Amino acid sequence: MFKAVFLQKNDQGEFKASIEELSESQLPDNGDVLVEISHSTLNYKDGLAICNKSPVVRQWPMVAGIDGAGTVLESKHPRFKTGDAVILNGFGVGETHWGCLAGKAKLKGDWLIHRPAGLSAEQTMAIGTAGYTAMLCVLGLEKSGVKPEHGEILVTGATGGVGSVAIALLSKLGYTVVATSGKPEQAEFLTSLGAHEVLDRNTISAAGKPLQKERWAGVVDCVGSHTLANACAQTKYGGTVTACGLAQGMDLPSSVAPFILRGVTLKGIDSVMAPIAVREEAWARLAKDLDLNKLSKLSRVISLEDSLNVAAQIMAGSNTGRVVVKV
Ligand code: NDP
Numbered sequence: 001m002f003k004a005v006f007l008q009k010n011d012q013g014e015f016k017a018s019i020e021e022l023s024e025s026q027l028p029d030n031g032d033v034l035v036e037i038s039h040s041t042l043n044y045k046d047g048l049a050i051c052n053k054s055p056v057v058r059q060w061p062m063v064a065g066i067d068g069a070g071t072v073l074e075s076k077h078p079r080f081k082t083g084d085a086v087i088l089n090g091f092g093v094g095e096t097h098w099g100c101l102a103g104k105a106k107l108k109g110d111w112l113i114h115r116p117a118g119l120s121a122e123q124t125m126a127i128g129t130a131g132y133t134a135m136l137c138v139l140g141l142e143k144s145g146v147k148p149e150h151g152e153i154l155v156t157g158a159t160g161g162v163g164s165v166a167i168a169l170l171s172k173l174g175y176t177v178v179a180t181s182g183k184p185e186q187a188e189f190l191t192s193l194g195a196h197e198v199l200d201r202n203t204i205s206a207a208g209k210p211l212q213k214e215r216w217a218g219v220v221d222c223v224g225s226h227t228l229a230n231a232c233a234q235t236k237y238g239g240t241v242t243a244c245g246l247a248q249g250m251d252l253p254s255s256v257a258p259f260i261l262r263g264v265t266l267k268g269i270d271s272v273m274a275p276i277a278v279r280e281e282a283w284a285r286l287a288k289d290l291d292l293n294k295l296s297k298l299s300r301v302i303s304l305e306d307s308l309n310v311a312a313q314i315m316a317g318s319n320t321g322r323v324v325v326k327v
Helices: 044-050 121-143 161-172 184-193 225-233 257-261 276-289 292-297 307-315
Strands: 002-009 015-022 033-041 067-075 085-089 104-107 112-114 152-155 176-181 195-200 216-221 235-243 265-268 299-303 322-326
Touching (some): 002 044, 033 085, 033 121, 067 104, 067 121, 085 121, 112 276, 121 161, 121 216, 121 292, 161 176, 161 184, 161 195, 161 216, 161 276, 161 292, 161 322, 176 184, 216 225, 225 235, 225 257, 292 299, 299 307, 307 322
Parallel strands (some): 152 176, 152 216, 176 195, 235 265, 299 322
Antiparallel strands (some): 033 067, 033 104, 033 322, 067 085, 085 112
């Protein structure tokens, strides 16, 4: 038996999230690798699922948890054998396939990667999908040719998981980072991660002109909506905006002006279905380029039982940094 964050809907459509004891025989049989999960995490999407805030969960009942780290107990997949240390991010786990906020998970080997050398299971979950997405954004900027000498990089939603890891990564790589945040009391924290300047997010979150004063060489945007539109409108000629999130909204009330008049690139970032080679590149770079002291500063460890309350904090926008769940 093992414990799991279990999400259920009854015939009347009433939702319930609880910690339940499950047995191995209840696990879905469409996975070819049985993993003993030691650590998981809470991402924004886990918050949505656990608080039933948007249709993240597509099958009921569901075990939550889009990320997991652990050890292979049994494998029918050629890339993995018993005892291998593995990690999982996304691929619909915790949405359409029972997830990793649980003592055990039966996963597809095609979704797993070996845990990168130099990172513990706890550290990989402190990074989680949020940190791996931050790395995908950084890779997006690099591959578009954005270099530290080109100017400032804007990071929005800065105190969140993606934003805080993005700041730590970009500053280590020599970029000058400007963060926007709705939490003025966290300015010192953001500076300690490597932000050069912290702006009130209200300065960029309202409807603005299609073209504004050019400031950013690149952008990591976690919030979407008017913030993303303004970020594009403020990006310098030839700059790149990476868009990964929707914390403010899914809309993009923008115009083509930044793209056709300033050659700005808007680069979409998806972590969920990213191919294995892209994941391996991102995780290898995380192992190399993320300052682990900063990682421990921006993350905290909670129990499986605490995850229901902390998911609600994430939904209230009051969470800071990354949350590791020790299963
Ligand atoms: P968090 O909840 O940790 O952080 C989101 C941050 O956004 C908050 O801390 C807050 O930062 C800011 N924020 C919250 N509400 C608002 C609002 N109404 N308007 C403006 N800013 C707001 O989430 P994550 O960092 O884990 O994820 C960030 C976004 O990226 C989410 O939308 C998530 O769904 C998305 N995401 C996408 C992925 C992909 O594959 N594309 C993968 C992972 C995440 P502050 O107070 O500092 O402003």
